[in-house]
């Protein structure tokens with residue numbers, strides 16, 4: 108199998124991107140692209156010797172024009188997989204369809220619960236006892252694409268959005284490299300029915316009961 112290449116899109120801190128850079132993935136990281144010139148993650152990528160590019164949404168009249176410009180930069184690198192790692196722009200259907208089955212996103216909730224923003228605040232407000240994160244294929248439905256892998260964490264009675272977010276982020280950094288690894292090894296794909304297939308011997312995850320039993 109020839110080595111696959113990926114392009115990572117970010118908008119800010121880039122800690123998930125960094126988790127991918129550190130994971131020694133079986134692929135080439137061709138470029139990191141941001142819609143914000145001051146995204147902290149761009150510095151990190153440069154320090155790792157990875158090509159970076161900025162496509163600012165502010166330089167384009169509308170979403171379609173921005174997405175066209177972004178697609179041009181992505182396609183220059185001819186990636187097999189496009190990885191959204193904290194990329195905070197809503198993408199047009201045209202853009203999503205162009206990369207269907209080869210574009211994934213990490214989201215800080217157990218989808219389909221809490222699509223959109225402020226997921227930790229909303230989980231705390233609802234009093235749920237289990238929260239988490241999801242890696243999914245990107246489809247036109249916002250945060251609605253087929254799930255590849257999820258991690259659950261307990262919600263503690265004294266959690267703040269910050270403490271809960273830190274607990275979730277720790278798991279994001281574990282499941283995201285796993286999902287990218289599966290894609291790069293052709294072990295995970297979207298089938299014709301829009302369902303995720305993962306070729307490997309199924310491993311049982313662990314049960315989380317929260318709060319724990321006495």
Ligand code: GRF
Nearest residue numbers: 120121122123193213214215
């Ligand atoms: C993460 O929580 C990710 O799930 C969400 O945006 C945040 C990005 O953080 N989509 P980072 O830039 O990867 O540190």
